[in-house]
Amino acid sequence: MQAGGDRELQAKNYLEKHRIMELLNYLTSALLFFRPEKPREYLISILERLRIAKITGVAFPFFMDHSNIVSMFEMMDTSEKGTISFARYREGLKTLGLLNEDEVLKDDGHVITLEKFRSEVNKRTEKIWSAF
Numbered sequence: 001m002q003a004g005g006d007r008e009l010q011a012k013n014y015l016e017k018h019r020i021m022e023l024l025n026y027l028t029s030a031l032l033f034f035r036p037e038k039p040r041e042y043l044i045s046i047l048e049r050l051r052i053a054k055i056t057g058v059a060f061p062f063f064m065d066h067s068n069i070v071s072m073f074e075m076m077d078t079s080e081k082g083t084i085s086f087a088r089y090r091e092g093l094k095t096l097g098l099l100n101e102d103e104v105l106k107d108d109g110h111v112i113t114l115e116k117f118r119s120e121v122n123k124r125t126e127k128i129w130s131a132f
Helices: 003-017 020-034 039-056 066-076 085-094 112-130
Strands: none
Touching: 003 020, 020 039, 020 112, 039 066, 066 085, 085 112
């Protein structure tokens, strides 16, 4: 039984080291957000753009552009105050595949602005892709 446990632990460590679950969550979320007509081709294009960016050293290709982030923020900002609650912020990051289930975010009591949301989405997205 020990050998199976060791293989499980090795697999878990491998997935964590290479941030595979974050990548898969992000890709799945992107599919559900954009709902492309040809999902396989869409995923291939994302990975290809990432590969080209790595090879050429160009800037990281963000797949959630500003208008997508604004749209998502506006959907969460139902009161149209220009801010969202911490709970909605956390759920938005989860929806985008940018928040691990076991990750704990500290709620400092402040509401979240569009700029804070955009910054965090971009930072977390870049962190996922930088592992590749």
